[in-house]
């Protein structure tokens with residue numbers, strides 16, 4: 410392998426890793442703060458992709474940032490409504506399993522509604538000439554689209570970290586996550602905070618969905634595949650840590666790119682293997698969290 | 699004038715177990731009440747009711763003339779109550795400074811972050827630390843600071859000196875003097891009966907969920923309190 414090939418490989422690994430991290434981000438946020446494993450997370454990703462595909466179908470000239478914003482808002486609204494009407498009530502039982510089962514039901518209904526409404530076909534997000542665009546530095550040719558995708562992922566993580574660790578809202582979110590009762594006693598609006606977190610999680614999922622649909626095709630039944638990746642990223646990242654999710658996403662992305670380079674037919678096998686090995690190692694040392 | 703805190707016939711059950719029975723007390727604005735009693739007497743439960751942390755109870759509680767709804771910590775906070783809970787219960791995901799900031803509300807008053815850090819200078823030094831990195835005494839100062847940051851009208855302390863060294867207990871009680879000067883109404887639960895009675899106008903003793911003694915702290919004899927502490931009505 411030449412140095413140029415190696416650089417391209419690293420770049421591809423980072424890009425895919427950024428996407429994987431994005432796929433896990435919302436799930437990690439939701440679990441980390443609300444302690445609810447949101448099984449409809451994969452559907453939020455799919456809905457985000459379909460929102461973007463739909464927006465472009467309706468308004469072919471819509472600028473890409475607006476498409477992204479639209480997908481984010483649509484899913485944020487969906488996530489907020491689901492939290493307000495369904496999950497919040499399940500959380501009142503203070504039983505993580507009850508809440509998780511409810512999100513499982515939500516996932517199935519969302520998936521089937523989309524298939525019913527949009528058809529079960531595979532679709533992709535056409536980004537026009539951007540798809541083929543590339544640029545060359547120091548003799549190495551890289552695609553513009555992957556770079557944009559990586560940029561969006563990293564920017565999202567940066568904004569998320571700023572929101573959680575540098576704003577009053579973020580402080581309230583962390584306090585509610587620690588001790589809801591005591592947070593309420595110091596004036597935090599617990600339910601509103603939950604809804605904001607659920608909306609943000611679903612919005613992050615939507616961004617992941619748009620990035621995913623730019624890269625490969627997606628159908629109403631893709632949610633489970635996304636959830637699997639998200640789950641691995643979140644568990645590897647330490648169940649709710651923002652930085653952990655980013656690192657875990659990058660690790661799994663790199664793993665996939667390198668293993669595919671070595672063995673073209675490997676698919677996701679080595680990704681799952683790395684996940685499993687780390688999991689077993691951590692379970693052995695008792696450091697699952 | 700309305701009483702700052704008016705409690706009438708409050709009772710609470712945990713399942714079949716009657717944790718509080720017919721509790722009646724009242725505090726004028728600026729008054730300090732010492733609340734004493736043996737383990738399991740119901741002191742914490744009483745403070746939790748005031749804070750909205752107990753979902754169902756009977757009786758009435760008026761705060762500055764406004765009736766308290768059960769199970770609404772936000773209402774308690776809006777009515778000007780703040781709690782320094784047993785075991786501190788600080789937010790571990792927040793720094794020391796953030797633990798103070800989260801206490802701040804729309805209510806203005808003397809307790810700016812600067813004033814709190816003047817009261818407990820160590821909080822300024824350790825402002826970026828996490829609560830678990832602090833000593834027990836420093837944690838208690840954070841808990842008091844967090845409560846003060848809301849500029850409360852009624853401040854409740856649960857086990858104010860539990861687990862603290864004598865020097866820290868003295869520092870905490872010195873801080874109380876500054877708080878009392880601002881006209882805050884206080885309810886203080888402490889096992890150190892003579893110390894808490896020293897700073898209080900009135901003292902109430904709970905025994906198995908009932909009030910066995912209630913009266914001025916000054917004329918209180920050790921013998922009478924001892925009697926009440928073990929269930930004798932005085």
Ligand SMILES: Nc1ncnc2c1ncn2[C@@H]1O[C@H](COP(=O)(O)OP(=O)(O)OP(=O)(O)O)[C@@H](O)[C@H]1O
Nearest residue numbers: 712715717735736737738739740741742743744784
């Ligand atoms: N959530 C609860 N569920 C069931 N019983 C409870 C609960 N909280 C308190 N109790 C019971 O109510 C009684 C009063 O408890 P409480 O904590 O109010 O006492 P306390 O006076 O604060 O005691 P201590 O000095 O030990 O702090 C105890 O017998 C306790 O076991």
Ligand SMILES: [Mg+2]
Nearest residue numbers: 741742743784
């Ligand atoms: Mg107690």
